[in-house]
Amino acid sequence: MEANILPSVKTQNEEIILSTKNASFFYHDKTAVKNVTLNIKKNKITSFIGPSGCGKSTLLRSFNRMNDLIPGASVEGDVYYKDQNLYKSSIDPVKIRQQVGMVFQKPNPFPKSIYENIAFGPKINQFQGNMDELVESCLMKAALWDEVKDKLNESAYALSGGQQQRLCIARALAVFPDVLLMDEPASALDPIATLRIEDLMNDLKEEYTIVVVTHNMQQASRVSDYTAFMSIDRDRIDERIGVLVEYDETIKIFTNPKNKETEDYITGRFG
């Protein structure tokens, strides 16, 4: 199976911010994802789609070394952020995570006030500027300011799920990242809150690179510029090894996929 498909020639002169080269991921002895090579473009939205368990989250979490937190997780091959090889021993994952931020599937605000949620990241990173202004600008960027400006000192738990998720996005922005990794950021939200998150992603694209995992085909086609379709290796189906099947501009993946499996998946004939 040809897994290492790069985006078409037309876009090759755009800047690449994240990439993997023959990267494989393991949990203990089990191979979760095998041999992924792909380049992610700066200031674009790239979505990862594919059936459950094919390793989308695993791949996503390698870009800020969140996999390090899972006992038994390991990597072979290379993962790059700009020109840094992320899994080299000289790399400090703490520094990487300030530049490559993350938003999770389930909103996970801290049990603190709205203000403190945003201020937490800047504080631990020795932010010297005006904290009030930073909090305001992050909440503005996350399209939450108008809803919370009068209750910044109230608990973040008093917000709705969609508001909490936007708070988590604002919180991630407060440490000035380049990249936002989002693992199914809207799957716990209702359709209206989902659309708001998608609008927000579109706005954020100007300043940030976004990589988003989603199970929602419409969402991938609506928001993303590039789409990577991952699946289970057909040749060794019992081992459930994730592979990258096809990676291209979103419009091509959804209108003219090269691979039969991709076509089946996006048209809902998968399985």
Added chain:
Amino acid sequence: MNMVSNKKRIKNLLSFFHSTGMNDFNEKVMKVLLFGCGVFSILITVGIIISLFSEAIAFFARPEVNLFTFFTGTTWRPLSSNIVPENFGVRPLIRGTLMIAIMSGAIAIPLGLGSAIYLSEYASDRVRNIIKPLLEILAGIPTVVYGYFALSFITPLLKTVLEENLGIDVNFFNALSASIVVGVMIIPMVASISEDAMRAVPRSLREGAYALGATKFEVSTKIVVPAALSGIIAAFILGISRAIGETMAVSIAAGSTPRMTMNPLDSVQTMTSFIVQVSFGDAPSGSINGQSIFAVGATLFAMTFIMNIISQTFIKRFREAYD
């Protein structure tokens, strides 16, 4: 053959019990039995409280005693002599008790919290599985052993360090030595309850903080500890009420001299050590001396009861925290 028929009989018997009607009956019997157990333990507790307070009331009803001077007086002299009458001012005992509670808390709280953070955030599963049972062993050592450890090891150590080298007087029975062993004694409790509270903090909160570039230390101290704070405070309070109630080790190591002192190297008497002292002696029941221990006991009961209520409210708050 006999075996077979026995088996058959048991089987019949079992199926008899398992038939619906019998099941219903069993359920009812069990319910009544278990209800009885609950009522029994409540009755015993109520009985203890009644006898404690009725003796205490009898004590306060005596002409020699006065409720006000009991709580404000600074001299505790339960036995009269030819020269001086008895005097019941409970404050020296309360001060001795609090002094040991505070000093042992000062030892157990930082060390217990430190071990809890280590166990919950840093230790691998393997290390945790070794250390936790060890902590529980520490918690299971009889307290009288701690008392003799204080007398035979801690006190001589204090004497060498403070008296011989620095010229500070160290009483053979002293509050510091008792506080050190009581502190060590309650570390496991503080550590284990705090660790439970910290482990209950959802993983997603830790991940959220790591994703912002927090170090492990920052995640532990700025996210996990604050999120588990009410549970941790409950652990502190329970630990301190254990120190307040501790009897054996304190009687052995701190002596039995009721004294309004602030010097931790002096001998003091705590409320509990007064109670054992009188209990081991031959004060006749109904005598003023015999009754005084109930007054002290009731005071002690009120103190730890209030502390336990405070810690229960903290525990409740922390249970509700992440729903």
